[in-house]
Amino acid sequence: MRYVIAGGHGRIGLRLGALLAERGDEAAGLIRDPAQQSDLVERGIRPIVCDLETATVAEVAGHLAGADAVVFAAGAGPGSGIARKDTVDRGAATLCADAAEQAGVRRFVVVSAMGTDREPPAGTDEVFAAYLRAKGAADADVRSRANLDWTILCPGRLTDDPGTGLVTLAEHTDRGAVTRDDVAAVLVALLDEPATAGRTLDLVEGPTPIPETIAALARR
Incomplete structure (x- = not known):
């Protein structure tokens, strides 16, 4: 299987790519900075230099051609301003969705965040x-x-603690934290389970092993 990760050098993207590569899949990561290529290569991920703030739909579609799935895990990141939240967190996601459609890649998984389905609270x-x-x-x-x-x-507050493999994954959960390790592991499980398509899911740490919670979702 071939997977393309937008945001391939992000702290979730690198973890996800490494997990996919370790099990023998072809993982490619879209990155903006050529200097980041070695970080991907040493984890078994094929780097693709592509600036999602300036690339065309056709250019991105060319990188996605032949993929079994696309994961959008890019973000403007800490320290970026309002303008880049729009050009990356919204614009690049839309660009990648357009490109996936053009390339004929149906499976499309997005790393979003909790609380995006409502207006931010006052203050x-x-x-x-x-x-x-x-x-x-x-x-x-x-x-x-x-x-x-x-x-x-939609993960909760992200941490760099070691993953536990135990989560709560549901359409709605209380707010909480979750490790980036566990986010990456859940992404792999979602990619493997077609029955999770068409769902928006909150993710926090919890009591249930990842395979069990994915299997339960697939039965609903």
Whole structure:
């Protein structure tokens, strides 16, 4: 299987690519900075230099051609301003969805965030509010696409603690934390289970092993 990860050098993208490569899949990561290529190569991920803020749909579609699935895990990141929340967290997601449709790649998994389905509460930092709105707009756009078998994953507060393999994954959960290791592992499981398409899922740490929670979702 061939998977392409937008945001291939991100802290989730690198973990996901490594997991896929370790089990023998072909993992490719879209990155903006050529200097990041070695970080992907040493994890078994094929780097593809492509700036999603300037690339065309046709250019990105060319990189996605022949893929079994696309994972959008890109983000403007900490320290970026309001403008880049829109160009990356919304615009790049829409671009990748357009490109997946053009390339004929149906499976499309998005790493979003909790709280993007509502207006940010009064008093929310303006940059974080812009981030939530951008993610929410991107999620709504992806949900509208009949040509994509999409899944939108909304993790809680991300940590770099070691993964436990135990999570709560559901359409709605209470807020909480989750490790990036476990987010990556859940993404692999979602890619492996076609019955999770068409769902928006919250993810936090919890009591249930990842294979069990994915199997339960597939039965619903």
